[in-house]
Amino acid sequence: MTIEEVRQIILNILADIAPDEDISSIDDNTKLRDQIDLDSMDFLDIVMELRKRFNIEVPEKDYEHLATMAGCVSYLTPLLKNRPLASS
Amino acid sequence: MNKPPRNWLKGVLSAYDTVVIGSGLAGMTSANLLAKLGHKVLLAEHHYNMGGMATWFKRKGGHVMDISLHGFPCGMIKTLRKYWTQDISHRVIQLKNVRFDNPQFSVNTSFDKIDFTHILRERFGILREVIDEFFLTVRDMNFYDEVVMTTRELFEKYFPGRTDVWRFLMEPITYANGSTLDDPAITYGIVFSNFMDKGVFTYQGGTDHLIKEMKQELLRNGVDIRTHCMVEKIYVDDKTVQGVRINGQDIQCKSVLSNSNLLTTIEQLTGEEHFDPEFIKEVKKVRLNNSSCQVYMGIKTGETVPNVGDLLFSSEADEYCTDQILSKDVTSRTFSFYYPEIRPGTNRYSIVSSTNARYQDWANLSESEYKKDKHHLEQTTLDALEKYVPGIRKKVDHVEASTPKTFKRYTLHPSGTSFGTKFEGLKISRDLPKQINGLFHAGSVGIIMSGWLGAANYGVIVANETDKYLRQLSPSLVTASA
Numbered sequence: 001m002t003i004e005e006v007r008q009i010i011l012n013i014l015a016d017i018a019p020d021e022d023i024s025s026i027d028d029n030t031k032l033r034d035q036i037d038l039d040s041m042d043f044l045d046i047v048m049e050l051r052k053r054f055n056i057e058v059p060e061k062d063y064e065h066l067a068t069m070a071g072c073v074s075y076l077t078p079l080l081k082n083r084p085l086a087s088s
Numbered sequence: 089m090n091k092p093p094r095n096w097l098k099g100v101l102s103a104y105d106t107v108v109i110g111s112g113l114a115g116m117t118s119a120n121l122l123a124k125l126g127h128k129v130l131l132a133e134h135h136y137n138m139g140g141m142a143t144w145f146k147r148k149g150g151h152v153m154d155i156s157l158h159g160f161p162c163g164m165i166k167t168l169r170k171y172w173t174q175d176i177s178h179r180v181i182q183l184k185n186v187r188f189d190n191p192q193f194s195v196n197t198s199f200d201k202i203d204f205t206h207i208l209r210e211r212f213g214i215l216r217e218v219i220d221e222f223f224l225t226v227r228d229m230n231f232y233d234e235v236v237m238t239t240r241e242l243f244e245k246y247f248p249g250r251t252d253v254w255r256f257l258m259e260p261i262t263y264a265n266g267s268t269l270d271d272p273a274i275t276y277g278i279v280f281s282n283f284m285d286k287g288v289f290t291y292q293g294g295t296d297h298l299i300k301e302m303k304q305e306l307l308r309n310g311v312d313i314r315t316h317c318m319v320e321k322i323y324v325d326d327k328t329v330q331g332v333r334i335n336g337q338d339i340q341c342k343s344v345l346s347n348s349n350l351l352t353t354i355e356q357l358t359g360e361e362h363f364d365p366e367f368i369k370e371v372k373k374v375r376l377n378n379s380s381c382q383v384y385m386g387i388k389t390g391e392t393v394p395n396v397g398d399l400l401f402s403s404e405a406d407e408y409c410t411d412q413i414l415s416k417d418v419t420s421r422t423f424s425f426y427y428p429e430i431r432p433g434t435n436r437y438s439i440v441s442s443t444n445a446r447y448q449d450w451a452n453l454s455e456s457e458y459k460k461d462k463h464h465l466e467q468t469t470l471d472a473l474e475k476y477v478p479g480i481r482k483k484v485d486h487v488e489a490s491t492p493k494t495f496k497r498y499t500l501h502p503s504g505t506s507f508g509t510k511f512e513g514l515k516i517s518r519d520l521p522k523q524i525n526g527l528f529h530a531g532s533v534g535i536i537m538s539g540w541l542g543a544a545n546y547g548v549i550v551a552n553e554t555d556k557y558l559r560q561l562s563p564s565l566v567t568a569s570a
Contacts, residue, residue, distance in 0.1 A: 048552050
């Protein structure tokens with residue numbers, strides 16, 4: 001999976017979690033929760049989706065890596081690089 | 089000849105991924121989520137109705153009485169949308185008229201930060217900077233903080249000596265999650281902030297409608313729902329959950345998610361011998377929360393009640409006082425008014441009065457004393473309501489009371505506790521899976537996870553842990569559901 005594909009996956013997950021938010025203009029280096037209305041339950045949803053879709057387990061100590069889009073991409077790309085783009 | 093008893097487990101499978109014990113809001117939410125994540129789930133409820141405390145009953149004359157699902161924070165809309173359905177979340181409506189009436193003050197509020205700020209300034213004369221700082225402090229309270237401050241100390245810091253302000257801030261939260269001035273401030277701060285976000289909300293359609301919708305959704309997602317089914321034992325071998333016994337029948341499962349009371353789960357269902365003695369020592373320190381009394385008043389067909397408030401915190405006590413609030417001759421009552429808007433099209437009204445109560449005050453009475461005290465509770469409640477709804481005795485045609493004994497009978501919670509355990513229960517609940525593989529608990533613990541939003545969200549948090557556990561056991565699940 002490419003960096004762009006990983007980014008798109010995060011966007012898809014965010015779109016499911018926060019359907020009323022405009023996610024097209026997300027800035028990669030600003031905290032996600034400062035741009036869209038996300039609470040700790042929403043981050044838990046991201047973790048559950050990643051497990052469900054890709055069998056990736058994000059331990060609690062690594063949640064901080066998911067704070068920004070850039071953080072998500074750099075944390076998840078190595079974990080997903082050998083995966084084909086799964087349909088979800 | 090007697091008919092043989094019905095087999096409520098007819099057609100049950102011999103094994104499940106998860107057995108959820110109890111269909112309270114946390115139990116139902118976790119069962120739904122786990123089923124959506126692809127697991128085979130059995131939801132066992134001992135009662136004939138689902139919902140746990142989120143329940144209702146019907147009486148002659150077309151009365152439907154809601155027990156307790158009246159008032160939750162706006163965050164519930166999102167929780168219902170994400171973990172239930174759009175349709176369910178769209179039925180949430182705001183209760184705009186929250187009212188206080190006591191010897192210290194009489195105030196109406198929409199119960200949000202803007203209105204509270206205004207009232208604290210204009211009515212109580214608190215400086216703007218103090219109010220803002222108070223709101224910031226409670227908003228930033230985090231579950232992971234090591235906060236040792238009590239709510240009393242928090243109030244003393246920002247509003248020293250102002251027992252009127254304390255009451256204004258505390259009474260509704262005592263009603264919402266059972267916490268008191270002497271509990272950790274975090275148990276106050278999180279719930280208070282949730283409400284202050286946008287106000288108080290309820291479900292349009294009534295509790296019966298909500299639970300029916302949830303049941304349909306559980307069935308759509310493949311949850312095997314079994315009412316009249318009492319889980320009697322959780323089988324553990326080699327520190328790992330093996331199965332359960334329900335109505336005398338053994339059923340295998342890889343995990344158990346108990347929405348039963350925390351202490352019942354450990355001491356009765358599992359058995360202390362399966363846990364480390366050090367852990368059990370901590371379990372013994374867990375205090376149960378208090379219970380409640382309620383009086384349900386059904387208004388006659390054709391009669392009306394003017395809008396005197398959606399929630400009314402009424403008291404004759406001079407000050408807010410934890411001991412007094414629990415005492416049997418309490419004068420502090422919360423009235424929930426159910427106007428026809430709650431069940432559009434029915435044109436019916438009902439009123440439910442709630443007071444906090446101690447189990448021991450009701451448990452050991454003779455039958456005649458118990459009856460007499462219940463009658464007294466009904467009559468004093470009607471007397472108190474007369475002030476707000478003149479002629480109330482002529483308007484009602486059904487009045488009945490419930491006590492901590494009633495709560496115990498229907499929920500099976502020890503001492504009829506209506507808010508689970510105190511704060512220390514949360515750590516025990518979270519640590520259960522470290523003691524026994526595959527054993528999880530979601531329910532009212534530690535007050536943060538109490539209240540309706542807390543209960544539902546705690547169900548999600550624990551379902552996440554259960555899902556993680558199940559997927560570690562069977563990694564192949566991934567491809568199946570991806």
